[in-house]
Amino acid sequence: MTGSSCLAVMYHYVRDTARTPFPDIRALPVALFEQQLDWLQAEYDVVPLSCLTDALAGHGSLPRNAAVLTFDDGLIDHYETVFPVLRRRGLNGTFFLTEDACSDTPRLLPVHKAQFLLACLGADAFGQAVLAASGQPRQAGAAEVFGSDRWEDEDARAVKRLVVHELPFDQADRILDDLFVRHVGDPVAFAKTFYVRPAMVREMAEGGMTFGSHTRTHRMLARLSPEEQLYELSGGVAWIRGMTGQAAVPFCYPWGGPHTYTAETVRILGESGYSLAFNTVRRQLRLDDPGFELPRIDTRDLPPYSTAEAISRLLSATEQV
Ligand SMILES: [Zn+2]
Known part of the structure; x- marks a missing residue:
């Protein structure tokens, strides 16, 4: 059949x-x-x-x-x-x-930098750090665009939305890179085993x-x-x-x-x-x-x-x- x-x-x-x-x-x-x-x-x-x-x-x-x-x-x-x-x-x-x-010659993707920063810092501290670095308030009521994040809490979703959907790509990349170096480690070395x-x-x-x-x-x-x-x-x-x-x-x-x-x-x-x-x-x-x-x-x-x-x-x- x-x-x-x-x-x-x-x-x-x-x-x-x-x-x-x-x-x-x-x-x-x-x-x-x-x-x-x-x-x-x-x-x-x-x-x-x-x-x-x-x-x-x-x-x-x-x-x-x-x-x-x-x-x-x-x-x-x-x-x-x-x-x-x-x-x-x-x-x-x-x-x-x-x-x-x-x-x-792998490059650690922003999506994964964000996941590990979230795991290290927690959603609240990670969100605050991104907002402080970006110097702009978060847009209210941004559209829900993700397909696979429904098991995360609101704070985690908000910070992911900010770095993935709202900030310009180059700015988000720079912020994530700085935070990753400061809180997790060298992204180049990380990518090689990831x-x-x-x-x-x-x-x-x-x-x-x-x-x-x-x-x-x-x-x-x-x-x-x-x-x-x-x-x-x-x-x-x-x-x-x-x-x-x-x-x-x-x-x-x-x-x-x-x-x-x-x-x-x-x-x-x-x-x-x-x-x-x-x-x-x-x-x-x-x-x-x-x-x-x-x-x-x-x-x-x-x-x-x-x-x-x-x-x-x-x-x-x-x-x-
Ligand atoms: Zn993917």
Whole structure:
């Protein structure tokens, strides 16, 4: 029996943070990751991304309860922890990399500087430090634009909104860099142990994993001009293909909520040769969804975080919840 839908699950950190210098980073503990895979493998048919790509293109079919696993940001967790687990289970994962971060001369992305500053300082002190450095009051009532932050408290969301959505990029980068050096450490040294490197990507690709692009610098695409968006998107297919030999190269939007990209973004993705794109609209993916706006659910939407009732409510929704 073939299916017309698929569960695409999104992961970020998979690590036991209590054993790291940053216990407040929000991560999926390794044991819970394994437990969630047990549940997924019992309830779903976890298929390689190529199955979904083919089915979307009308070249193949999906099993009735198909699921795919996706991992964002090219974190070192994905090489050290996730890759061995998936290989042992014979599963495919798709890993979305940002070119600036996952090169041989990696740069720590502002999004990650902000996460670690938040973990070190707390939302209140971090927010105060950013406001003091920026010298401007926060805009009231800024639009809620993120797709994956609903589990954070209000203060954390406010400071993230300020550094990611409101301040000019260059100013936010400079402020985050100064604060990171002062409170956490050297961002260059940090980046070298934080992201997967091209050699690891090649090893994972040989081990059956799939890769995709997550832009060049992880800037919010909706804030960029068409020329700037082209810079972020145009090189990704050749970059991933060069490391992995993949014919089909998928994409996923930084931040990923419905307002983090534009119709222009979707047009450029199509013209740049990507095979599909994921956002973070939380519902079940259907084969008749637009191929460059495929929804995903978060690891926190599944057991052991969510009840069976909450999951079935989420999956039966036709719009974002
Ligand atoms: Zn990301």
